[in-house]
Amino acid sequence: MKIERLKIQNFRVFKDVQIEDIPALALFVGANGTGKSTLFDVFGFLRDSLQDNVHVAVTRRGGFKEVRSRGASGPITFEVKFREDQGPLVTYLLKVEEQDGRAVVAQEVLRYRRGQSGKPWHFLDFNYGEGTAVTNEVDYGTPNAEMQREPQKLDSPEILAIKGLGQFERFRVVSSFRRLIERWHLSDFHIQAARPSQEAGYAEHLSPEGDNLPLVTQYLFARHPKLFAEILDKMKQRVPGVTKVEATETVDGRLVLRFQDGSFRDPFIARYVSDGTIKMFAYLILLHDPSPHPLLCIEEPENQLYPTLLGELVEEFRDYARRGGQVMASTHSPDLLNAAEVGEVYWLEKRDGYTTVVRAKEDAQVCALVEAGDSLGALWKQGLLGGAGL
Numbered sequence: 001m002k003i004e005r006l007k008i009q010n011f012r013v014f015k016d017v018q019i020e021d022i023p024a025l026a027l028f029v030g031a032n033g034t035g036k037s038t039l040f041d042v043f044g045f046l047r048d049s050l051q052d053n054v055h056v057a058v059t060r061r062g063g064f065k066e067v068r069s070r071g072a073s074g075p076i077t078f079e080v081k082f083r084e085d086q087g088p089l090v091t092y093l094l095k096v097e098e099q100d101g102r103a104v105v106a107q108e109v110l111r112y113r114r115g116q117s118g119k120p121w122h123f124l125d126f127n128y129g130e131g132t133a134v135t136n137e138v139d140y141g142t143p144n145a146e147m148q149r150e151p152q153k154l155d156s157p158e159i160l161a162i163k164g165l166g167q168f169e170r171f172r173v174v175s176s177f178r179r180l181i182e183r184w185h186l187s188d189f190h191i192q193a194a195r196p197s198q199e200a201g202y203a204e205h206l207s208p209e210g211d212n213l214p215l216v217t218q219y220l221f222a223r224h225p226k227l228f229a230e231i232l233d234k235m236k237q238r239v240p241g242v243t244k245v246e247a248t249e250t251v252d253g254r255l256v257l258r259f260q261d262g263s264f265r266d267p268f269i270a271r272y273v274s275d276g277t278i279k280m281f282a283y284l285i286l287l288h289d290p291s292p293h294p295l296l297c298i299e300e301p302e303n304q305l306y307p308t309l310l311g312e313l314v315e316e317f318r319d320y321a322r323r324g325g326q327v328m329a330s331t332h333s334p335d336l337l338n339a340a341e342v343g344e345v346y347w348l349e350k351r352d353g354y355t356t357v358v359r360a361k362e363d364a365q366v367c368a369l370v371e372a373g374d375s376l377g378a379l380w381k382q383g384l385l386g387g388a389g390l
């Protein structure tokens, strides 16, 4: 499943923004404060809304007044257009307003066209906790099949219908959208968090800050030895000297990562290896996840890494996306941009307090220069990608 378009209104710095034709790997550049992290937080907001409710999502972000774009009066709106393999384009629309001091769902719609033509069909359509929903799932491909729709009421206007209506657990399109939101992952790796030892335990997926790196290492080593060997091979190629990495348990039951340098007998524990070594290892663990996140957002992956490694990292993002996990990353790195295709790059530009998002592919000058052999990193440095260069 892939997100193809995203429309955001009145959410912080995004007063009215549309991002079209989103590819499997999308890279976002932009000056500080243009909204790269806010863009990723759209999915954080949707996840909080789904797991708890929209009031919790808004409150966690400082309240309605903070979250709604300054000077705006309309609802906070997200429109996500996504497609399952071979499926039709499905639209999920969510509008959040404030009522008596609480954030509520003013509108929630899930719609798609059945068959090649015809009007989009509303699978569910809710306002303030009441609406109609389809009660039997009918295949996309059978446009004439009978759908049953009936009025429904949710327990509260703060919860999402896709969560609150039990019948949707069985509906394929709704459950794959829920899965996308629930399994969305933000990687904002913090070297210091990944260094210390950690309580023994169990983890299959790297946490956002990477603090469970030893546990995931142990899991991959024990359960996916071939994959782990591949990770080690890449480490050996990319970080001079590293021959082996292992997670070992200390006498007091803690787990420590040890990095073996071929030149010395005793390994170094994670606390004493270089920042770049830890980061490269963490990214290899993240990107070789045997069950990729449907959507992975990565904050500035370039930090601490040697510039020539960034091309391979971009290739790994693409591999991850090919395995079914769409990747969005924010970056300030010309070397990383150099490894990107023009169709993968967007820039964020802030004017008069609000940001717009531009696809590099849609800029005739940028396309002509790339065609003539200029690199995206150099164009960005010259300020041609949104004037946010170095």
Ligand SMILES: Nc1ncnc2c1ncn2[C@@H]1O[C@H](COP(=O)(O)OP(=O)(O)OP(=O)(O)O)[C@@H](O)[C@H]1O
Pocket: 011, 012, 013, 014, 030, 031, 032, 033, 034, 035, 036, 037, 038, 039, 065, 066, 067, 068, 069, 070, 353
């Ligand atoms: N309600 C709001 N209305 C308008 N702008 C807002 C609102 N809330 C926050 N902002 C602005 O949104 C921006 C937040 O930017 P964000 O942290 O997403 O930027 P970024 O591109 O990730 O920056 P960096 O490169 O520094 O990480 C800030 O400039 C902030 O002033």
Ligand SMILES: [Mg+2]
Pocket: 036, 037, 038
């Ligand atoms: Mg940021």
